[in-house]
Amino acid sequence: MVEITDYCGIKQGKREEKSTLFEVFYGELKNTPLIKAAPINMGCRLMETVDLEGTHYIFIGEIIDAHAEDTCLTNGKQDIQRFKPIAYSTTDMKY
Numbered sequence: 001m002v003e004i005t006d007y008c009g010i011k012q013g014k015r016e017e018k019s020t021l022f023e024v025f026y027g028e029l030k031n032t033p034l035i036k037a038a039p040i041n042m043g044c045r046l047m048e049t050v051d052l053e054g055t056h057y058i059f060i061g062e063i064i065d066a067h068a069e070d071t072c073l074t075n076g077k078q079d080i081q082r083f084k085p086i087a088y089s090t091t092d093m094k095y
Contacts, residue, residue, distance in 0.1 A: 001037060002086055002095055009088070028065040039083045041067045 008018050024033035027043040034041035044061030051057055072083040088095055 005086055006088075006095075027067060034067060039069045039072050040078060043067075 048060040
């Protein structure tokens with residue numbers, strides 16, 4: 001999952017078609033694809049787009065639904081200690 005996620009982070013969506021890289025399913029939001037191979041998915045509704053002087057955007061969303069594999073749950077609730085989130089450090093360029 002790290003390799004394909006890294007690829008998606010490097011390639012721009014304007015220039016590279018990335019929608020076919022994952023097998024997807026749909027939750028409550030029928031226009032929001034969720035990744036089957038991901039242990040946790042969150043379907044979000046866009047609430048606000050913040051323009052950072054034309055160079056970048058921040059997208060603020062509301063979580064509408066969440067899906068998690070059973071292995072990521074404790075007592076029926078998502079448990080961050082039971083799945084392995086991916087984080088990238090720009091300082092040392094490591095995950």
